[in-house]
Amino acid sequence: MxxxxxxxICPDVLKAKLEYWVSKEAMDIDSIGPSVIEKLYKLELVxxxxxxxxxxxxxxxxxxxVKEKSATNMFNAIQESKSxxxxxFITALSIRNVGKETAELLTSELPTLEDFKxxxxxxxINIDGIGDKIANNIYEFFHNEHNLQTLNEFEELGFNFKNxxxxxxxxxxxxxxxxxxxxxxxxxxxxxxxxxxxxxxxxSSSVSKKTSFVIAGENAGSKLDKAQDLGVIIxxxxxxxxxxxxx
DNA sequence: TAACCTCGAGATCC
DNA sequence: CTCGAGGTTA
Numbered sequence: 001m002x003x004x005x006x007x008x009i010c011p012d013v014l015k016a017k018l019e020y021w022v023s024k025e026a027m028d029i030d031s032i033g034p035s036v037i038e039k040l041y042k043l044e045l046v047x048x049x050x051x052x053x054x055x056x057x058x059x060x061x062x063x064x065x066v067k068e069k070s071a072t073n074m075f076n077a078i079q080e081s082k083s084x085x086x087x088x089f090i091t092a093l094s095i096r097n098v099g100k101e102t103a104e105l106l107t108s109e110l111p112t113l114e115d116f117k118x119x120x121x122x123x124x125i126n127i128d129g130i131g132d133k134i135a136n137n138i139y140e141f142f143h144n145e146h147n148l149q150t151l152n153e154f155e156e157l158g159f160n161f162k163n164x165x166x167x168x169x170x171x172x173x174x175x176x177x178x179x180x181x182x183x184x185x186x187x188x189x190x191x192x193x194x195x196x197x198x199x200x201x202x203x204s205s206s207v208s209k210k211t212s213f214v215i216a217g218e219n220a221g222s223k224l225d226k227a228q229d230l231g232v233i234i235x236x237x238x239x240x241x242x243x244x245x246x247x
Numbered sequence: 248t249a250a251c252c253t254c255g256a257g258a259t260c261c
Numbered sequence: 262c263t264c265g266a267g268g269t270t271a
Contacts, residue, residue, distance in 0.1 A: 020261075097262060099260045129258095131263045208257055 014048070015041055017094045021049040025100045026092035027084055031070070031077045039063045049092065050150055052078050053157045086113065086161040089154075095141045097134050105129050106138070113151065113161070117142050173201030173244075177210060181224055182217030184237050186246075189217075195244050207232060215240045 005013050018037045022029040032052075040046035045059055055078065060071035090103040098106070109127050110116050119142070124135035141147055178196050180189045180203065187195075192215065193203045207214055207226040214227035214234050227234050241247035 016261085023261095025261090094261090097260065101259060102262090129263070133262060204258065206258060210257070 011041070018046060018049060018052075020094055021052070021092045027081045027088055029077045029081050031074045036060075036063065036065060036074070039065060048150070050153055050157075053082070053154070082157065082159045083162040085163050086111070089113075089159070089161060090116070093141070096137050098137065102130070102134060111163075113155070117148070117151075169198055169200060171200035173199040176201045176212040178203050179205070179207050179211050179214045179223055179227070180217070181214060182220030184215075184217040184240075186237065186241065192240070195246075199244060213240075 007013070015037060018041065019034055021027055022032045022037070024030075029052075037046070040051075040055075040059075040063065043062070045055060045062075046052055055075065057068070057071045057075045060066060060074050061068060066074070085107070087100075087103045087107040090098065090106060091100050105127065106116075110119055116138070119138070121135055121139050124130055124138055125132060127135075130138075173196060178193075178201055180192055183189075184192055196203050201212075204211065207223045207230065209230050209232070211227070211230075211232045214223060214232050215237070216224050216227075216234050217237055224234065226232075235243065238247060
């Protein structure tokens, strides 16, 4: 069972949400990390994600962490994040049990923020992969007065949710599920994952008997052991690159 | 047979 | 968490 801090203004929870907002799987604002957030929070410049978007370059310089150049980078990174895909924004909201994968699933059915606000419980529950828990979490989030007010503020601050241009997909890997483990030399795991999806395959984060292939990079961990236990086909980097036509 | 329950497997969350 | 299989109930 999971335990959560029940204090609604618990500083550690608030800071964790801010860190999650900028994290790679959410808004991916690389130039801002835990130490900047710690200072912004301490100076009461940022208490919630919306506050990031009200900061000036001078505010960053006030932190005594960086000079003008880095401060400008941080400011720009925040402004640019306003055009990230809606799925990233939904992920970043920290709705319980709604992470990257669920957010992507949701935005494929609900392409605009309005769709989220208007979605009925029934509509949410009828989305494949969404059950009553997540449906309720989403519904409640988008029917909470404070949340709606904040969402309006985001929109007023210029969020426009550019969706990534849909490149042409193929179906060579249709029906195949891949699990990546370890470090690849020629690309990151995200890049490999994108390539697999572009070719119609799926990626998963855990190995099971439904896994078609495990791609093992350097220092592969327990997923490799599990693949061996289950007799799942294991590919090294070269074999994977050949399979996807990159070598 | 529909409604309800529990449980395991698979996948994801943070 | 979600889902579906399989058992139980009425």
